[in-house]
Amino acid sequence: MHSINPMVVDLSRFQFALTALYHFMFVPLTLGLTFFLAAIETVYVVTGKQVYKDMAQFWGKLFGINFAIGVATGITMEFEFGTNWSMYSHFFGDMFGTPLAIEGLMAFFMESTFVGLMFFGWDRLSRQAHLAVTFLVALGSNLSALWILVANAAMNVPQGAHFDPDTMRMQSDSIVQVIFNPDAQAKFVHTSVAGYVTAAMFVMGISAFYILQGRNKEFAARSFRMAAIFGIISTVAVITLGDVLGRLDYEHQPTKIAAIEGLWENSHPPYEPWLAFAIPDDEKQKNHLEVGIPFVLSPLVTHSFDTTIIGMKELQTQAEPRITSGIQALVALHHYDQTHSATALAEFRAHEADMGFGFLAMKHAPGQDVAAITEDQMQSVVDATKPDILPNVFVTFWSFRIMVVLSLWFFLLFALGAYVSLKNRLNRNHLLLKLCLWSIPLPILATEFGWITAEAGRQPWTVFNFLPTYLSASSHGVSYMVFSLAGFALLYSIFIAAELFLMFKFARLGPEHDAHHAQSASVHVVPDDVFVTGMGD
Known part of the structure; x- marks a missing residue:
C-alpha cells in the first residue's frame, strides 16, 4: 500500500462528493417523473381526454431537460474512479466494475433509445405503443439506478467475494450475491421512491403556480391532484423503506447507526430517548444540549423494547482486538508477498477478516509500516486507531434529522393538498399553494442529505471493514487536485x-405555449385550406 498526502485524499473526497451531489440533484426528478408520466399517459389512453395528453407532453418536456443534464453530469463520475481512486479501483474493481458497466448499458442504450421514441413518437405510434415506450423509459431509468446502488451496496455490505493475497484484489465469487445484496435492494426501492416524492412536489408546486396566476386551470388542477395523491403514497413508502434501511444499518454497520442516533454510551432500554436535538462533539465524544423523546429509540432502531444498542465508545473498545489482529494480518501478508510460504499464508488467513483494521492502523505506525511496530508501541498505536473507526458524528447525526424533518413536511403538504384538491377548494387556499411552490427544491435537498447520511456514515471506509478511504485515493499532487476540483465546480455550476x-x-411559458405552437404549426402545414376559407368568407 502506498502512502498518500492527506491533503490529496481530502481534495479527492471533496471533488467526488461535489460531483456526486451535483449529479444527484437531477437523478431523483428523472426517476420520479418517468413513472408520473407513465401514470398520466395511462389515464390518457384509458379516457382519451386531450387534457391528459397535454399534461404528459408538457411534463415530459421538463423531464427531457432534466434527463439530458443529469446524463451529462453523471458521465464524468465514472472516470473519477480511475483517475482519483486508483487504489480503490485496483482493490475493488472486480466487484464494482460489473454493475457499473451494466448501468452504462442501461442508461445509454435502453434509456436513450426509448427516450427518443417517447418524445418524437406521439404522432407516429399508436396510443398503446407510445404508452409502452413511456413505461420502458421509466423501467430503464430505474434499472439504471438499481445497478449503481448494487455497486454501492457492495461497498457498504461486501459479500460474494474474497480477498486474493496474490493479486491484492477482492475477487468476485458470486454475482448473484452481489445483485441480491439486501442493502442494494432496500436502497434501490428507497432511492427510487424518494424520486417519486421529488417529482410529485415538482409537479404540485408548478401546478400551484399556474393556479395562483389563474392560468391553465383544468390542466393545473388535474396535475395538482394527481401529484398530491402520488406524493402521499410515495412519502409513506419512503419513510417505511427508510426504516428497513435503518434496520440493515443496525445489523451491518453499527458505527453508522450509533452516529445517526448520537449514541456514545450503550442504550438503556426501554427508556432510552430518541434525540430530536443535540450537538455532537466528536473530539470530546459527548453531546451537548440533548433534547429527546423517551421510550422511542429502541423500538425505532431494533423493533423491540428490550434490546440494547451498542454505543460508539463500546464499539471502539470492541474494535481493539480487531486492530491488533489486523496488524498481524498485514505483517503476515507482507511476509507472504516476500516468501510465498505456506506458514505466512496460514497466518494471514487466520487474521484475514480483520485486515481492514490493520490498514486503519498503518496511519499511526512508524513510517506507516505496521511491521515496524514494537511490542511497546502496539498499545499506543491501537489506542490512536480506535477513534478512527467512527464517522463524523455531527455530520451524520444532523444530515439524517434534516432528511426526516423534510419527509414529514412533504407528507403534511401532500395530505393537505390532496384533501383541498378533492374538495375543489384550491382557489381558496393561497397559502397552501404558495407553500407547495416554495417547497419544490426541498425534496432534492432531502435526497442530498439522505445520500450524505449514507456515505458519511460509512466512513472511514470505502469498502466497509476492508479498505479505508485514506488508502483508496490516487497519488496525485495537490496542485492537480485543486485545478481539477476548480474545473469540475465551474463546469457543474454551468450545468x-x-x-x-x-x-x-x-415552466413560466406553460402548456398554453405548446398548444399555441401546435396550432400555428397545423395552420402552416395546410395553407391552402386557410386561403380557401378566407375567400369563402
Whole structure:
C-alpha cells in the first residue's frame, strides 16, 4: 500500500462528493417523473381526454431537460474512479466494475433509445405503443439506478467475494450475491421512491403556480391532484423503506447507526430517548444540549423494547482486538508477498477478516509500516486507531434529522393538498399553494442529505471493514487536485445554471405555449385550406 498526502485524499473526497451531489440533484426528478408520466399517459389512453395528453407532453418536456443534464453530469463520475481512486479501483474493481458497466448499458442504450421514441413518437405510434415506450423509459431509468446502488451496496455490505493475497484484489465469487445484496435492494426501492416524492412536489408546486396566476386551470388542477395523491403514497413508502434501511444499518454497520442516533454510551432500554436535538462533539465524544423523546429509540432502531444498542465508545473498545489482529494480518501478508510460504499464508488467513483494521492502523505506525511496530508501541498505536473507526458524528447525526424533518413536511403538504384538491377548494387556499411552490427544491435537498447520511456514515471506509478511504485515493499532487476540483465546480455550476434557466423558462411559458405552437404549426402545414376559407368568407 502506498502512502498518500492527506491533503490529496481530502481534495479527492471533496471533488467526488461535489460531483456526486451535483449529479444527484437531477437523478431523483428523472426517476420520479418517468413513472408520473407513465401514470398520466395511462389515464390518457384509458379516457382519451386531450387534457391528459397535454399534461404528459408538457411534463415530459421538463423531464427531457432534466434527463439530458443529469446524463451529462453523471458521465464524468465514472472516470473519477480511475483517475482519483486508483487504489480503490485496483482493490475493488472486480466487484464494482460489473454493475457499473451494466448501468452504462442501461442508461445509454435502453434509456436513450426509448427516450427518443417517447418524445418524437406521439404522432407516429399508436396510443398503446407510445404508452409502452413511456413505461420502458421509466423501467430503464430505474434499472439504471438499481445497478449503481448494487455497486454501492457492495461497498457498504461486501459479500460474494474474497480477498486474493496474490493479486491484492477482492475477487468476485458470486454475482448473484452481489445483485441480491439486501442493502442494494432496500436502497434501490428507497432511492427510487424518494424520486417519486421529488417529482410529485415538482409537479404540485408548478401546478400551484399556474393556479395562483389563474392560468391553465383544468390542466393545473388535474396535475395538482394527481401529484398530491402520488406524493402521499410515495412519502409513506419512503419513510417505511427508510426504516428497513435503518434496520440493515443496525445489523451491518453499527458505527453508522450509533452516529445517526448520537449514541456514545450503550442504550438503556426501554427508556432510552430518541434525540430530536443535540450537538455532537466528536473530539470530546459527548453531546451537548440533548433534547429527546423517551421510550422511542429502541423500538425505532431494533423493533423491540428490550434490546440494547451498542454505543460508539463500546464499539471502539470492541474494535481493539480487531486492530491488533489486523496488524498481524498485514505483517503476515507482507511476509507472504516476500516468501510465498505456506506458514505466512496460514497466518494471514487466520487474521484475514480483520485486515481492514490493520490498514486503519498503518496511519499511526512508524513510517506507516505496521511491521515496524514494537511490542511497546502496539498499545499506543491501537489506542490512536480506535477513534478512527467512527464517522463524523455531527455530520451524520444532523444530515439524517434534516432528511426526516423534510419527509414529514412533504407528507403534511401532500395530505393537505390532496384533501383541498378533492374538495375543489384550491382557489381558496393561497397559502397552501404558495407553500407547495416554495417547497419544490426541498425534496432534492432531502435526497442530498439522505445520500450524505449514507456515505458519511460509512466512513472511514470505502469498502466497509476492508479498505479505508485514506488508502483508496490516487497519488496525485495537490496542485492537480485543486485545478481539477476548480474545473469540475465551474463546469457543474454551468450545468446547474442551464438547468435552472431552461426549467424556469418553459415552466413560466406553460402548456398554453405548446398548444399555441401546435396550432400555428397545423395552420402552416395546410395553407391552402386557410386561403380557401378566407375567400369563402
